[in-house]
Amino acid sequence: xxxxxxxxxxxxxxxxxxxxxxxxxxxxxxxxxxxxxxxxxxxxxxxxxxxxxxxxxxxxxxxxxxxxxxxxxxxxxxxxxxxxxxxxxxxxxxxxxxxxxxxxxxxxxxxxxxxxxxxxxxxxxxxxxxxxxxxxxxxxxxxxxxxxxxxxxxxxxxxxxxxxxxxxxxxxxxxxxxxxxxxxxxxxxxxxxxxxxxxxxxxxxxxxxxxxxxxxxxxxxxxxxxxxxxxxxxxxxxxxxxxxxxxxxxxxxxxxxxxxxxxxxxxxxxxxxxxxxxxxxxxxxxxxxxxxxxxxxxxxxxxxxx
Ligand code: GDP
Ligand code: MG
Numbered sequence: 643x644x645x646x647x648x649x650x651x652x653x654x655x656x657x658x659x660x661x662x663x664x665x666x667x668x669x670x671x672x673x674x675x676x677x678x679x680x681x682x683x684x685x686x687x688x689x690x691x692x693x694x695x696x697x698x699x700x701x702x703x704x705x706x707x708x709x710x711x712x713x714x715x716x717x718x719x720x721x722x723x724x725x726x727x728x729x730x731x732x733x734x735x736x737x738x739x740x741x742x743x744x745x746x747x748x749x750x751x752x753x754x755x756x757x758x759x760x761x762x763x764x765x766x767x768x769x770x771x772x773x774x775x776x777x778x779x780x781x782x783x784x785x786x787x788x789x790x791x792x793x794x795x796x797x798x799x800x801x802x803x804x805x806x807x808x809x810x811x812x813x814x815x816x817x818x819x820x821x822x823x824x825x826x827x828x829x830x831x832x833x834x835x836x837x838x839x840x841x842x843x844x845x846x847x848x849x850x851x852x853x854x855x856x857x858x859x860x861x862x863x864x865x866x867x868x869x870x871x872x873x874x875x876x877x878x879x880x881x882x883x884x885x886x887x888x889x890x891x892x893x894x895x896x897x898x899x900x901x902x903x904x905x906x907x908x909x910x911x912x913x914x915x916x917x918x919x920x921x922x923x924x925x926x927x928x929x930x931x932x933x934x935x936x937x938x939x940x941x942x943x944x945x946x947x948x
Pocket of ligand 1: 687690691692693694706807808854
């Protein structure tokens with residue numbers, strides 16, 4: 643942890659007073675439940691607004707935001723403390739590159755977690771996408787599947803979906819609420835599919851959806867808080883969702899050797915052991931035995947005085 647500097651969360655004072663008050667309230671709620679450290683992992687496709695959302699939560703520009711591909715495809719952890727409470731947020735590179743899942747990124751994330759958070763837990767996963775995307779496709783399901791394969795299905799007990807670009811005018815004469823519910827339902831369906839959450843398990847995996855508008859042009863209310871088209875100040879709302887997930891009684895995801903090295907790392911090799919043994923038997927041991935037998939037979943056939 644030497645390289646990990648935990649700074650005082652001073653940027654919280656940048657928020658409007660009304661937002662600050664709600665945030666301090668929520669942090670107090672966490673502390674009252676003996677949660678003194680909260681670790682949030684942020685994942686999703688590239689360019690959906692992961693880094694912007696991290697900056698919005700912290701209240702200052704701590705990670706690089708880029709309209710184009712990020713220059714440093716590495717995870718970054720931002721740690722801030724406030725009256726004995728520590729918030730860790732891990733921003734990660736996009737999981738999709740050129741239309742394919744980038745498995746290398748998932749490996750990088752896991753080894754990063756192994757270096758900085760060994761034996762600690764991931765308390766909340768923010769799965770980020772945009773509100774203003776109208777379709778989901780197989781790739782979305784594949785991303786969720788890749789996350790599930792690497793972190794286990796239980797990570798979805800600790801997940802919230804975050805939809806950025808929330809300040810939009812819905813198309814096709816849909817109301818904002820209708821559009822939001824259609825978009826979140828289709829994405830949640832993808833998540834359930836990718837995570838292998840069956841119909842009967844839906845109640846067990848309640849995944850909340852939070853809306854985010856990172857743009858500087860986001861509308862504000864009379865208290866200077868950034869608001870959604872519905873009027874809800876979204877930063878306190880997002881932190882409320884994060885708090886709810888953190889306190890939802892399900893265990894966080896433990897960062898241990900098994901998670902870092904992959905649950906299948908050993909098993910995958912084990913499948914081949916019988917095959918290798920069989921190969922050795924039929925193609926190495928048997929031929930050698932045959933050779934020895936043939937040799938012995940030849941020896942026997944020869945007159946002993948030869
Ligand atoms: P990342 O690749 O997922 O980390 O995405 P970034 O945070 O780097 O954002 C990609 C681009 O989208 C940048 O140009 C951001 O300014 C922009 N962006 C991110 N979130 C929002 C949002 O909520 N609303 C709008 N209008 N733009 C956003
Ligand atoms: Mg980024």
